[in-house]
Amino acid sequence: MMIAIDRGRSHGLGELSDLLLAAGVAPVGEVVQQRSEPDPDRYFGRGKLEVLAEQVARSGANLIACDDELAPRQERSLEKLLGLPVIDRTAIILDIFASHANSSEGKLQVELAQLEYNLARMRGLWTHLERLGAGIGTRGPGESQIETDRRLARDRIASLRRKIDGVERTRRVMRKRRERSELPQVALAGYTNAGKSSLLGALCECPVQVGDRPFHTLDPLTRSFEYDGGRFLLTDTVGFIEKLPHQLVDAFRATLEETVLSDVLLIVVDSSGGDERMQLELDASETVLRDIGADDKPRVTVLNKIDLLSPSQREELRFAWPTAVQVSARTGEGIPRLKDAIREVVESGMEPVDLLVPYSEGSRLSELHEIALGLSRIDEPGGVRVSARLPAGQVHRFADLAV
Ligand SMILES: Nc1nc2c(ncn2[C@@H]2O[C@H](COP(=O)(O)OP(=O)(O)OP(=O)(O)O)[C@@H](O)[C@H]2O)c(=O)[nH]1
Ligand SMILES: [Mg+2]
Numbered sequence: 360m361m362i363a364i365d366r367g368r369s370h371g372l373g374e375l376s377d378l379l380l381a382a383g384v385a386p387v388g389e390v391v392q393q394r395s396e397p398d399p400d401r402y403f404g405r406g407k408l409e410v411l412a413e414q415v416a417r418s419g420a421n422l423i424a425c426d427d428e429l430a431p432r433q434e435r436s437l438e439k440l441l442g443l444p445v446i447d448r449t450a451i452i453l454d455i456f457a458s459h460a461n462s463s464e465g466k467l468q469v470e471l472a473q474l475e476y477n478l479a480r481m482r483g484l485w486t487h488l489e490r491l492g493a494g495i496g497t498r499g500p501g502e503s504q505i506e507t508d509r510r511l512a513r514d515r516i517a518s519l520r521r522k523i524d525g526v527e528r529t530r531r532v533m534r535k536r537r538e539r540s541e542l543p544q545v546a547l548a549g550y551t552n553a554g555k556s557s558l559l560g561a562l563c564e565c566p567v568q569v570g571d572r573p574f575h576t577l578d579p580l581t582r583s584f585e586y587d588g589g590r591f592l593l594t595d596t597v598g599f600i601e602k603l604p605h606q607l608v609d610a611f612r613a614t615l616e617e618t619v620l621s622d623v624l625l626i627v628v629d630s631s632g633g634d635e636r637m638q639l640e641l642d643a644s645e646t647v648l649r650d651i652g653a654d655d656k657p658r659v660t661v662l663n664k665i666d667l668l669s670p671s672q673r674e675e676l677r678f679a680w681p682t683a684v685q686v687s688a689r690t691g692e693g694i695p696r697l698k699d700a701i702r703e704v705v706e707s708g709m710e711p712v713d714l715l716v717p718y719s720e721g722s723r724l725s726e727l728h729e730i731a732l733g734l735s736r737i738d739e740p741g742g743v744r745v746s747a748r749l750p751a752g753q754v755h756r757f758a759d760l761a762v
Contacts (some may be wrong), residue, residue, distance in 0.1 A: 360749055362413050363426035364397050368633060369379040370639050374601060375426045375448065381572045382454050387479045388416045401440065402433045412679040412738040422446060428604065431480040455574050456607065464526045464613070465577040471519040474608035478512050494659040527613040534620065537592060541730045541753065542583065543705040544592045548648065549627035550573075550640035551598030554663040557688035558627060559595040563700065567595070574598060577618045586698040589732040591705070594621065599647040601639065608650055619653045623704050625697075630662035630676060630685065637662075659684060659700045659709065666690045706732055714760040727757070 360450060361372050362378070374385040376386045392407040401408060402425065415423070422444055436444045439596060444451060453473050458464045483533035538542065547555040551573040563582035569575065574597065581594040594617045610613065618624065628640045636685040641660075648654040665673055684700050686693030709732060716724045728734060731747035738744075749757065 360411070360418060360422070360428065361386050361424050362403070362411065363389065363391045363403075365391050365393045366395060367393070370462075370601075370635070374427060377573060378448070378451050378455065379424055379730070382451050382458075384422060384424065386452075387423070389422050390414050390425065393483065397427065397433070399430070400432060402429060404645065406514075408440060415441060415443065424448075424451060428602075440527045443607075448602065449606065452574075452600070452604055452607065455578065459495035459574055459575055462578045463470075464523075466629050467519055467523050467526065468607075468610040468614065469577075471516060471523065472514050474512055474519070474605070475609070475690045476604070478509060478516070484487055522643075523610070523613060523705055527616075530613055530616070534617075537581065540592075541750065542590050542592050543623065543750070544594065544621040545623045545701055545705075546594045546596065546621035547597070547627060548618050548624050548653075549599060549644050549661075550629065551600055553627040553629045553640065554688045555598060555625075555627045556595050556659065557592055558625070558663060558686070558699060561686075561688040561691055561694050563593055568579060573600065577614070579614055581617075584698070586702055589705075590729075591701060593619075599644050601641075601643040603647050603650075605650075608647070612651075615651045615653075618648075620652055621653075621656065622708065623701060624648070624653065624656045624658040625661050625701070626658055627661045627663055628683075629664050629701055631664045631667040634679070637711040644695075659697070660666045661686055661697060663688055663690065665697055686706055702732065710754050711748050712746070712754060712757060712758055713762050714745045714747075715739070715742050715762045716745055720760075723757070723760070 361375050363372055363375070371387050372391070380388050390407065390411045391401050397649060398404055403411060406632070414420075421701070422447070423441060423444065424619060425447045426450040427447065429437070429445065434445050436449065453469070456469045457473065460469045500718075512559055512590055533580065547559060549555055552571065552575075552714060554569075556567045556569045556576050559580065559582060560569070563584045565582050566581070577597050578594060579594055579596045581592055583590055583592050596614055596617050597611060611689070626641070628637050630637060645654065660680065661685050662676060662680060662685045665676075665685045666687040666689050668676070676683075676685060684697045686697050716727070724745070727745060727747065730753060734745060734747035736743050736745050744762070
């Protein structure tokens with residue numbers, strides 16, 4: 360049974376329902392209360408709790424799933440009043456992350472997020488396990504936690520942090536290497552399941568792991584593509600959602616840094632869900648980007664999955680989102696136009712240069728070929744005359760060659 364507070368700008372419980380299905384739980388109904396804030400002790404008001412108890416009895420539900428993160432106190436009193444395990448949005452999302460984490464980095468980050476969540480409610484989740492047997496919540500840090508006291512959990516958190524720091528260092532070295540290559544770095548960002556990984560595959564023409572479920576991708580992946588003589592690095596990372604639990608944002612700091620440190624963002628939206636849904640996806644992305652400090656980046660808004668739209672729907676979208684690029688990662692439609700848009704945004708951060716490169720400085724000429732966009736060259740007696748656009752930060756390195 361799903362429960363939620365409608366604060367007057369609710370988007371319904373479709374998202375919670377998707378999350379539950381992804382966690383292997385089938386929703387049987389919902390009870391929503393209209394009020395500005397949840398009751399601090401019991402989440403719902405007394406009257407609504409009675410309605411909920413009736414609905415639970417009628418539907419045979421064996422789990423309560425709340426669309427908000429519950430305070431441990433709210434969770435406990437709901438459990439006591441209803442006689443059923445209660446799980447909140449954060450625990451559900453953590454559970455999905457736990458079941459999708461494959462890499463050691465992903466597993467460390469998820470375990471850290473879960474421990475931080477559980478530390479506040481040392482009993483909460485574990486009593487569910489005992490009552491439910493298996494299912495949601497069991498893919499946690501391990502049953503030994505049931506007996507573990509807070510001190511042990513804190514020690515484990517500290518040790519996880521150290522390990523993640525180690526991973527972060529390795530990631531930083533890899534990033535340095537990429538930065539030294541001085542290629543423009545583009546990051547995919549956006550709502551989970553919007554098709555970010557599919558777009559990486561379509562743009563870079565490489566195999567990718569995609570799945571029709573939330574949070575399929577947890578580990579960053581970087582590939583490159585060439586367009587019009589320029590090479591671009593493209594990174595795919597973890598997807599966003601409304602109210603992405605802060606424990607996850609904290610634990611995935613290293614992963615999200617790929618987004619923070621890129622030059623350009625591709626904000627990917629699933630265009631097939633209608634206006635309201637697109638706006639929700641964009642708002643959710645914006646909130647996470649603000650949280651991680653990446654909301655000031657140059658960006659291209661990408662409306663994906665247009666293969667699912669009729670010509671008139673596409674036309675309406677063009678009218679409503681005139682600067683967004685419509686694409687289909689599936690059919691490849693719009694991909695050249697997207698590459699063009701990426702190049703344009705990258706170039707707007709570049710400066711035009713006119714250089715004369717002496718024939719004795721061949722290595723600098725090849726370096727220019729690497730990092731410049733729109734390069735044209737004429738052989739002259741004194742060397743190669745080059746006009747091109749360079750990343751603004753690189754122009755000074757070639758100042759001695761300027762004509
Ligand atoms: N019809 C259609 N389906 C698409 C398109 N792009 C992606 N999909 C499907 O949408 C689902 C999600 O695609 P992904 O590429 O895994 O999405 P994602 O944004 O990487 O999702 P997460 O990594 O889970 O956050 C998959 O089932 C894809 O096959 C498209 O252009 N058209
Ligand atoms: Mg993905």
